[in-house]
Amino acid sequence: MAAILELAGVLKAFGAITVADDQSWSLGTGEALGVIGPNGAGKTTMFNLVTGTLPVDGGAIRLAGEDITDWPAARRCRAGLARSFQVPQPFGAMTIFENAFVAATQGAGLAPAEAEDLCLDVLDRTGLLRKANTMAGGLTLLERKRLELARAMCAKPRVLLLDEIAGGLTDHECKSLIETINGLRSTGISIVWIEHVVHALLAVVDRLIVIDFGRKIAEGEPRAIMDSREVRKIYLGIEADA
Amino acid sequence: MTNLTVSRSTPASTIAMVALGTAIIILFAAPWWAGRSELRLLGEIFLYMSLATLWNFLAGYAGLVSVGQQAYVGLGGYMFFAATIFWGLSPLVALPIAALIGAAISAPVAALIFRLRGAYFAIGTWVVAEVFRLTFAQISALGGGSGTSLPVSVAQSLADGRDAREALTYWLALGIAVVVIGAVFAFLRSRRGVALMAIRDNELAAKSLGIDIWWTKFTVYVVTAGLTTLVGGLIFLQKLRISPDAAFSVNDSTAFVIFIVVIGGIGTLEGPILGTLVYFALRETLADYGTIYLIALGVVAIAIMLFAPKGLWGLIRGHRGTELFPLSRRVRGLTEKGQ
């Protein structure tokens, strides 16, 4: 499995705190990788570094073998990286449909007619179609999170980065989210998913990595990782209050 | 899914576009039904509407809060004078030439001031306007610090007789308003316009979705500068006289314009148009009261900023996103889907 995304010795510090400490890992083409770790471990920061909204202090990031470390965020998206934001960032004065349309025309570079078809399809699959004409500024948090997923999908990424999209869902909603993501996987998209809702993660990912204090402290087969002593030690606390 | 379509117009926007077309025809005929002073007032309204639309394009959409747009108004005036006096161009050729020069000069200016952020950017734009003012005050061929008048021959070359001249400058003002609002509307409807509206709402999300923010803003800055220069040329064709202080007046070209956009509603096409109408309504009813008029303007501005931060159009627009200019994309046929 050729690596689609690779991090090699990535470093980032905010003043005295190190949030990415020599992080190295790779994502295979078509693979789904889960990321877990306690609050403040540096998971979202790692996405910021990968997508280019934050510059690295050192190390290299490669997409399909190409060094993208110095590329601006917009170029990385057009090259096939799209993310959902943990704290939703909707275009508030636009409708749900128009939010998706931005991603389809700018990120995926589609012509209007193709973009419209893609957006309608994605909104249908993410359960947002009914609200397509609702202004994004007036949505509930859960709807905003769903929009994050839909919008990232409309950018037609090769690598989809998901940041905590399963929190607060009912069992039924969670099941349909898992179905949606597994459906995406069948189209060949590679996925990195940061998630505290472990059972949802385990229903999708092939492999897990664990981050603590900006360091990758474990990596491997999901069940084995969850059962490992190190992970249970830092992770049980989170599962208890989630 | 198959019965879903995406439509850009709404009943409201279709009615509005028909009404706008009708209004333009009626206004085009104004030289036949309006008196000379009404014609002048209408001309002035069109020029302010253009300036407000342009400032809103820059600040409301691209987030480039400039307090130095008088740089391009003044540049337009001086370029128009230079083109007609020195190069002997006809006024109707000189206006578009001035616009092109304005756009060309704005490109390096943008490259320079785009390094500044927020308040520093605003101050930077004002400094640029001051540099322009001081520069033109040095050019003795254009009258230096005290300015110069448009030679009578140039004004006469426009049309025979005073009435014909007044009518022509009126039509130019109307034409420029149509061109400016039409150009901004066309930009916003294009693919770049989608990017620009995304930038207006959320820059972080915009760049993460593949939008090149610098280029988009640069394009907006240059287009705005070119069109502002065009408006400036016409303003001084009407005034027939130019001086550095009048040409680069922050009050006339920027302060009142910001007032108009703020009360009308920033970040929408309708806002500046509505704001211009409200501003002139206030001015025409209160101007006789001197300073009270200025105090009233201040009170209106503060009240709107406090109680309707999205301006009067923001109040009308509401959560449903009513619009007169068809920019949005609405999905039709959803109700038939049941759910």
Ligand SMILES: Nc1ncnc2c1ncn2[C@@H]1O[C@H](COP(=O)(O)OP(=O)(O)OP(=O)(O)O)[C@@H](O)[C@H]1O
């Ligand atoms: N722009 C920033 N400037 C300074 N500190 C930051 C910045 N962004 C994040 N941090 C800090 O970096 C650390 C890692 O934050 P990050 O958001 O990456 O954690 P996380 O693993 O995503 O946590 P959570 O599970 O709560 O989402 C935190 O201590 C946070 O306060």
Ligand SMILES: [Mg+2]
């Ligand atoms: Mg996080």
